[in-house]
Amino acid sequence: xxxxxxxxxxxxxxxxxxxxxxxxxxxxxxxxxxxxxxxxxxxxxxxxxxxxxxxxxxxxxxxxxxxxxxxxxxxxxxxxxxxxxxxxxxxxxxxxxxxxxxxxxxxxxxxxxxxxxxxxxxxxxxxxxxxxxxxxxxxxxxxxxxxxxxxxxxxxxxxxxxxxxxxxxxxxxxxxxxxxxxxxxxxxxxxxxxxxxxxxxxxxxxxxxxxxxxxxxxxxxxxxxxxxxxxxxxxxxxxxxxxxxxxxxxxxxxxxxxxxxxxxxxxxxxxxxxxxxxxxxxxxxxxxxxxxxxxxxxxxxxxxxxxxxxxxxxxxxxxxxxxxxxxxxxxxxxxxxxxxxxxxxxxxxxxxxxxxxxxxxxxxxxxxxxxxxxxxxxxxxxxxxxxxxxxxxxxxxxxxxxxxxxxxxxxxxxxxxxxxxxxxxxxxxxxxxxxxxxxxxxxxxxxxxxxxxxxxxxxxxxxxxxxxxxxxxxxxxxxxxxxxxxxxxxxxxxxxxxxxxxxxxxxxxxxxxxxxxxxxxxxxxxxxxxxxxxxxxxxxxxxxxxxxxxxxxxxxxxxxxxxxxxxxxxxxxxxxxxxxxxxxxxxxxxxxxxxxxxxxxxxxxxxxxxxxxxxxxxxxxxxxxxxxxxxxxxxxxxxxxxxxxxxxxxxxxxxxxxxxxxxxxxxxxxxxxxxxxxxxxxxxxxxxxxxxxxxxxxxxxxxxxxxxxxxxxxxxxxxxxxxxxxxxxxxxxxxxxxxxxxxxxxxxxxxxxxxxxxxxxxxxxxxxxxxxxxxxxxxxxxxxxxxxxxxxxxxxxxxxxxxxxxxxxxxxxxxxxxxxxxxxxx
RNA sequence: GCGAAAGUGGCGGAAUGGCAGACGCGCUAGACUUAGGAUCUAGUCCCGCAAGGGGUGGGGGUUCGAGUCCCCCCUUUCGCACCA
Numbered sequence: 001x002x003x004x005x006x007x008x009x010x011x012x013x014x015x016x017x018x019x020x021x022x023x024x025x026x027x028x029x030x031x032x033x034x035x036x037x038x039x040x041x042x043x044x045x046x047x048x049x050x051x052x053x054x055x056x057x058x059x060x061x062x063x064x065x066x067x068x069x070x071x072x073x074x075x076x077x078x079x080x081x082x083x084x085x086x087x088x089x090x091x092x093x094x095x096x097x098x099x100x101x102x103x104x105x106x107x108x109x110x111x112x113x114x115x116x117x118x119x120x121x122x123x124x125x126x127x128x129x130x131x132x133x134x135x136x137x138x139x140x141x142x143x144x145x146x147x148x149x150x151x152x153x154x155x156x157x158x159x160x161x162x163x164x165x166x167x168x169x170x171x172x173x174x175x176x177x178x179x180x181x182x183x184x185x186x187x188x189x190x191x192x193x194x195x196x197x198x199x200x201x202x203x204x205x206x207x208x209x210x211x212x213x214x215x216x217x218x219x220x221x222x223x224x225x226x227x228x229x230x231x232x233x234x235x236x237x238x239x240x241x242x243x244x245x246x247x248x249x250x251x252x253x254x255x256x257x258x259x260x261x262x263x264x265x266x267x268x269x270x271x272x273x274x275x276x277x278x279x280x281x282x283x284x285x286x287x288x289x290x291x292x293x294x295x296x297x298x299x300x301x302x303x304x305x306x307x308x309x310x311x312x313x314x315x316x317x318x319x320x321x322x323x324x325x326x327x328x329x330x331x332x333x334x335x336x337x338x339x340x341x342x343x344x345x346x347x348x349x350x351x352x353x354x355x356x357x358x359x360x361x362x363x364x365x366x367x368x369x370x371x372x373x374x375x376x377x378x379x380x381x382x383x384x385x386x387x388x389x390x391x392x393x394x395x396x397x398x399x400x401x402x403x404x405x406x407x408x409x410x411x412x413x414x415x416x417x418x419x420x421x422x423x424x425x426x427x428x429x430x431x432x433x434x435x436x437x438x439x440x441x442x443x444x445x446x447x448x449x450x451x452x453x454x455x456x457x458x459x460x461x462x463x464x465x466x467x468x469x470x471x472x473x474x475x476x477x478x479x480x481x482x483x484x485x486x487x488x489x490x491x492x493x494x495x496x497x498x499x500x501x502x503x504x505x506x507x508x509x510x511x512x513x514x515x516x517x518x519x520x521x522x523x524x525x526x527x528x529x530x531x532x533x534x535x536x537x538x539x540x541x542x543x544x545x546x547x548x549x550x551x552x553x554x555x556x557x558x559x560x561x562x563x564x565x566x567x568x569x570x571x572x573x574x575x576x577x578x579x580x581x582x583x584x585x586x587x588x589x590x591x592x593x594x595x596x597x598x599x600x601x602x603x604x605x606x607x608x609x610x611x612x613x614x615x616x617x618x619x620x621x622x623x624x625x626x627x628x629x630x631x632x633x634x635x636x637x638x639x640x641x642x643x644x645x646x647x648x649x650x651x652x653x654x655x656x657x658x659x660x661x662x663x664x665x666x667x668x669x670x671x672x673x674x675x676x677x678x679x680x681x682x683x684x685x686x687x688x689x690x691x692x693x694x695x696x697x698x699x700x701x702x703x704x705x706x707x708x709x710x711x712x713x714x715x716x717x718x719x720x721x722x723x724x725x726x727x728x729x730x731x732x733x734x735x736x737x738x739x740x741x742x743x744x745x746x747x748x749x750x751x752x753x754x755x756x757x758x759x760x761x762x763x764x765x766x767x768x769x770x771x772x773x774x775x776x777x778x779x780x781x782x783x784x785x786x787x788x789x790x791x792x793x794x795x796x797x798x799x800x801x802x803x804x805x806x807x808x809x810x811x812x813x814x815x816x817x818x819x820x821x822x823x824x825x826x
Numbered sequence: 827g828c829g830a831a832a833g834u835g836g837c838g839g840a841a842u843g844g845c846a847g848a849c850g851c852g853c854u855a856g857a858c859u860u861a862g863g864a865u866c867u868a869g870u871c872c873c874g875c876a877a878g879g880g881g882u883g884g885g886g887g888u889u890c891g892a893g894u895c896c897c898c899c900c901u902u903u904c905g906c907a908c909c910a
Contacts, residue, residue: 330908634851690849
């Protein structure tokens with residue numbers, strides 16, 4: 001860049017060194033007056049080179065932080081590292097680097113990056129989830145939950161690579177094959193640990209209504225995920241087996257149309273039902289195949305419904321008919337009861353299956369306007385119709401009311417009961433991997449599963465393990481780790497080798513920041529009461545469901561434990577949009593990422609134009625909550641703006657203007673304060689930058705033309721520096737200091753504006769005739785209505801357009817416009 | 827299929843129901859320069875010489891007045907998706 005540009009390198013390193021040495025972001029939590037807890041989602045130190053797209057939420061967070069400080073708050077803005085995770089273990093396997101060392105190196109690099117961006121955090125409470133000081137409290141939490149039966153162990157399927165002999169995460173399964181060795185992945189059943197989030201389904205759902213500070217779309221996604229369905233459980237007798245088959249349905253009012261039953265192949269009753277079937281071995285083979293199909297494949301692929309006839313029968317309680325029992329893979333084992341009554345006439349999936357197998361179709365609802373024949377229909381009747389063939393309800397119409405009365409009636413008949421079902425499933429936290437929090441239990445031959453007592457926590461992860469990428473979890477081959485003592489009987493025991501899902505780490509970290517160095521307890525309840533819930537959380541939309549739901553769940557659990565009193569962890573949530581860029585590889589606009597080769601390195605950008613330029617441009621390039629495209633050429637606009645600010649300072653010092661007091665510049669100063677303050681509160685950073693550019697343009701003009709007074713220009717410039725500080729902290733601090741102010745900008749008071757000064761003394765009134773713009777008039781702001789009307793009537797343009805017409809009505813919006821509504825002259 | 831959000835210049839995008847296109851990029855012309863990828867000035871929605879007319883995905887409506895509110899349609903993006 002040109003030597004005419006300001007020396008951003010010198011300025012930025014100077015201020016970064018000062019902030020570091022003065023630990024500028026630290027907060028004394030004991031003084032909680034005006035407590036404001038803001039939180040930017042802690043990052044996973046992945047080892048990828050950071051690019052400008054990563055900076056967006058941290059830069060936004062820092063702008064907000066600096067703004068809040070200048071508004072007189074003492075915001076807490078901590079940062080830490082979500083440092084357990086799969087990439088570390090992959091790096092260990094591929095590059096023979098220990099995950100711990102690899103992670104530590106990445107953290108150091110990222111921390112350096114935050115410094116270079118000029119971002120202030122309270123590093124005195126930095127935490128890293130892969131340290132025993134942190135994960136010991138994951139273990140503590142787990143043991144507590146085990147005590148309260150909120151944690152339990154059961155069989156559950158996992159993705160299994162037969163060649164690597166290891167469990168795969170969903171993201172390691174690519175097109176049904178192992179990401180590393182391309183072997184076809186199968187489903188395998190292992191005994192695994194779960195947390196009972198389903199106990200809280202209703203609270204998690206109901207509380208969403210009170211989260212006014214959350215984006216609607218996140219709440220919608222969580223509602224869908226929890227998936228509440230109201231309906232009934234119905235009992236179907238199996239007379240030949242002396243059993244009762246219970247199904248869940250949201251449409252119990254269609255029970256008369258249930259012409260067959262379908263069970264998930266995994267349903268526990270299946271072996272008994274097929275025991276006498278001539279096709280028994282074939283069916284067993286098929287069930288086994290379905291069982292081994294990875295769940296992702298079964299759920300995501302568009303495929304024909306596969307099924308088998310068990311040869312067994314159930315009795316429809318409403319009709320008394322014997323109806324066949326089928327197995328099909330479109331019925332899922334872990335939703336509802338894992339079995340359904342099939343009503344092909346009123347359900348698309350059931351109809352499709354019935355048509356393929358030639359099963360009976362029986363209509364309950366008949367559309368009034370069109371004749372539908374059960375024997376030939378190809379589309380289910382889903383809309384409202386008249387009920388027939390359902391005796392006490394004959395002639396009625398469908399609707400929530402009818403369904404509710406139908407359920408009452410069903411209960412009277414003793415066929416079933418009202419029931420609410422959730423789609424949400426318990427949280428599977430077991431991971432058959434090394435790099436995570438060890439689950440603190442031991443297996444004792446005599447005592448069974450025994451939790452590790454609190455006094456023996458943490459169960460630390462051994463450092464000396466071998467990474468081969470084959471044959472499962474390295475912890476299983478570490479004798480020193482495996483050998484344990486049962487705390488109940490004192491006998492030899494074997495330690496659990498599963499580690500926890502990393503979402504456990506992030507589900508409560510916001511509480512740990514408050515007590516980051518406390519080795520007596522998970523966190524201090526008193527501090528939590530004063531600082532929580534988090535006032536403002538900033539993070540990407542990718543966490544809309546899992547992380548944010550788990551954090552809400554754990555908050556409810558901690559409340560049950562009596563450690564906190566609030567139910568919801570995050571009062572306000574802001575989702576920043578991603579930064580995208582055109583990718584040469586795909587020819588499309590995509591999220592920035594290393595693999596797509598469309599990244600921009602912040603290092604080079606900072607070298608060339610400075611961190612302040614990157615910050616200003618990042619916040620200027622579009623609405624903060626929307627996805628925006630990085631335009632490398634447009635960055636120079638931000639750079640030019642900052643250079644203009646620099647030159648304005650030079651001009652002000654070297655050749656101050658000597659004009660008269662300039663009311664208009666003073667007015668624009670107040671307008672800028674008002675606009676910037678209002679938009680900061682709404683996170684509209686892009687329009688804040690625009691407002692600052694406008695103020696700079698006005699000031700630049702005054703300085704150039706030497707029209708304003710020195711005092712007005714200096715006041716305007718100081719205001720500009722204050723308003724710009726959250727965006728360009730280095731440059732503004734430097735110029736503020738050069739202007740001779742003793743306090744740093746960061747410690748200064750945000751400027752206030754005078755309502756009375758926002759109004760110009762003369763305003764342009766827009767003159768409309770019948771809603772169309774015809775003229776503009778310059779009038780004094782305090783002009784009376786009659787004066788304005790007189791002035792309008794005197795306008796030649798108005799006269800011209802009023803020819804042959806007369807004014808029927810006049811609408812005057814003071815200070816803005818006048819609209820003359822006309823009609824033909826009499 | 828269900829649910830949600832959004833469609834504005836060459837581009838990113840502004841606009842408490844009140845001058846559409848702020849601000850920035852790009853572009854055009856000029857000034858200063860040995861030079862310009864620096865800086866400054868002016869211009870830049872479309873048609874038209876002008877007066878004027880048209881214009882915020884399409885169609886309707888409410889209103890003195892609609893990018894903004896309501897209804898229908900189209901398109902795009904996102905989320906969920908065999909959830910009984």
